[in-house]
Amino acid sequence: MPDPGNRRIRVEALARVEGEGAMHIEVRGGKVEEVRLEIYEPPRFFEAFLRGRAFGEAPDITARICGICPIAYQMSAVHAMEDALGVRVGGALRDLRRLLYCGEWIGSHVLHIYMLHAPDFLGYEDAIRMAKDFPGIVERGLMMKKLGNEIVTTIGGREIHPVNVKVGGFYRTPARSELRALAEKLKRGRDAAVETVRWVAGFEFPDFEPDYEFVSLRHPNEYPFNEGRIASSRGLDADVHDYRDHFVEEHVRHSNALHSVIRGRGAYFLGPQARYSLNFDRLPAIAREAAKNAGLGPVCRNPFRSIIVRSVEVLFAFDEAIRIIEGYEPPPAPAVEIVPRAGEGCAMTEAPRGSLYHRYRIDADGRILEASIIPPTSQNQKSVEADLRAFAGQSLHLDDEALTWKCEQAIRNYDPCISCATHFLKLTVHRE
């Protein structure tokens, strides 16, 4: 058993957390002594049972890690496999992958902005209660979320665990007319995204600006989805193949998700805020303009303002989707031909919640020998804990109920995705 001092609290949390996660904060003598984000999500062992599977199965199987961001898993899987197989996918196929990712970013971000995060700022338990007072606003969110899902369904067949992504490309590519029908609706979505940025910019934000090391992909001329080098706000500039030279995973007792650190430095921060702060210059003018009007500079350090950054990314995703659809010419073939060969490959792509790393080793027949998957939330765990320590420390004047809610909100800033939802988290505040 763990040390007796913590045990009582751990059991208490287990009984009430539905097996997902818990937050543990100990305050002694007016100081925050201990903070733990406890992940209870039962382990599912994807990396183990991927061994022996065919290389082509990786995108469908790894999608099942997360029902909220299956595209991210499919994208990291196909790019890592293509790296192992020495294949590059370009042209319209590459564009379609970006378009698909736009759909997932919209669906996932809008879900978080409207249904999970905004209720915190406006003092509601959930979006359904919020809808009673703000029906038009919640309906606008649902309309946008639906458009994100429509992009994914049009290209992928269904919004959750879509079926059309394969190593080398797609099983079937859409006709121009299928995408054209979407474009008009997406323009309305883009207008709604501008409104959304304006709406969330009016929320109240606590004063809180930790000095994070932001990490995200950076591409020579695009806002990043599937390609680029690993960049950080403290000067890291690395090839994705060298990921393991710079980042390591640790296994800590209180979490079923491995913690990641940057070698020699420690915690780092992934996700919309990191992407935005490292790639502001890669955003289209419409998104930069909306950010400016919302009072955001080119770097955003306040994690509570992530709701604005997410809204700016939604605006970018609508704009990018429209741009891709308007220039779309169906490719000559739905996929690049693949000949299995022994090899090793890796890829990092930008999931809605941040960089998602996959690495595979395969044999000459294309069987998976080894798989390694590092999701964004496990990489963010240390930053979440650091935020809680600092934020709880400056908020001790609040009563337990208010402090609990504020700390939950501080966790939701990350839109965590291991249990795919920190709105599951139970927070226990111990004061002595």
Next chain:
Amino acid sequence: MKKPPVRKKPRLAVFKFASCDGCQLSLLSCEDELLAVAGAVEIANFLEASRAVVKGPYDVTLVEGSITTPHDAERILEVRAQSKFLVTIGACATAGGIQALRNFGDVKEFTSLVYARPDYISTLATSTPIASHVKVDYELRGCPVSKANLLELLSSLLHGRRPNIREHSVCLECKKRGTVCVMVAHGTPCLGPVTHDGCGAICPAFHRGCYGCFGPQETANTSSLAAAWTRMGSTGEDLTRAFRTYNASAEPFRREGDAHARPG
């Protein structure tokens, strides 16, 4: 005129076990119907959507995910005790899900492969469906479930009628949709003939074979389909893999997968 008695809204709860969250997300993905559903029931426990939690008992409980830890094996008993009508949603809850692939391996080895400190991990050797632990009143198939089925189920329960959810194979859906048979026309191996309908036959419409994410239909003739795959050039290894995915522990798929597995 006397007012009709105010009927209390039925209480809906959603519980998650080992899963990806996708099936309960399906409820939030019913963008056009969500607010109507929320108006017709009292959402008493749905942590993916709300931090407000009302204690049981619940009239309708949706259970996502499979049982993989000693703690969850206890917890499902409590959930059952609090629930009038318990519905499992999705392949994890009805068949053990993709994580049931551990049932064919050695979970100790799995743990040490993924985690540096296996002693920190508490897990069962198997991933089992909810029905292996408690009585289940209705099962919704699929990885993920279909939104249409989920809405039909909720609506039928609210109106006290039997859900109108079909129980035939994916093949019929292809016919209805007018999709040319990928197996007959293109020689693409397809699990459609033995797979429960519900998805709307998406994969063949996207020029690929069905991969069985809704699990076996009733009276699935898997050995006949396996023979047809073999004639098209599939190996035993291909067949085992095909039957061992999201519904690997569902009996007809388990049996057929085992039949082609290499010994050892």
